[in-house]
Amino acid sequence: MEMWIIAVILACGAAGGFVNVFIGDSGLHLPKVENGVFLPGFVGVVLVGMLAAMASWASLKAAILTGPDAKQLILSTSDIANGLLVGFGGAKWFKSEGEKRILQKTAAIAANKNPNVSSAAEIATATPVNALRAAINMP
Numbered sequence: 001m002e003m004w005i006i007a008v009i010l011a012c013g014a015a016g017g018f019v020n021v022f023i024g025d026s027g028l029h030l031p032k033v034e035n036g037v038f039l040p041g042f043v044g045v046v047l048v049g050m051l052a053a054m055a056s057w058a059s060l061k062a063a064i065l066t067g068p069d070a071k072q073l074i075l076s077t078s079d080i081a082n083g084l085l086v087g088f089g090g091a092k093w094f095k096s097e098g099e100k101r102i103l104q105k106t107a108a109i110a111a112n113k114n115p116n117v118s119s120a121a122e123i124a125t126a127t128p129v130n131a132l133r134a135a136i137n138m139p
Helices: 003-021 041-061 077-111 117-125 128-136
Strands: 032-034 037-039
Touching: 003 041, 003 077, 037 077, 037 128, 041 077, 077 117, 077 128, 117 128
Parallel strands: none
Antiparallel strands: 032 037
16 A cells, blocks of 8 residues: 555645644644633644545545555545645634634623723734633733
């Protein structure tokens, strides 16, 4: 079996996920827990991109990989493009789900505090993590 093809697909998914790291407020950081919220960092986003690309590629190939009936795998440019796009999309979905949890927590915290116009303006324009910090620091 051509294991190098699988490595190329994983690398394409990782590249798509890595590009996604720089969209939004994630930045290049390691996984951490901040204010009770898990932030997967670039490692988590890249891993999800790899997994999404691999799952997409494998679902399109439907080939026997081992045994006497194993087919030879071929790598096409569409496989590479699909790996990049699906890796990017999978990572974007993963980040969006994380940001949704952060914003839900932000809303819950802000709803339990006294109204504050300046904090509301800051929360409305901040990135999700900074909005959470602003809600925690509201008077």
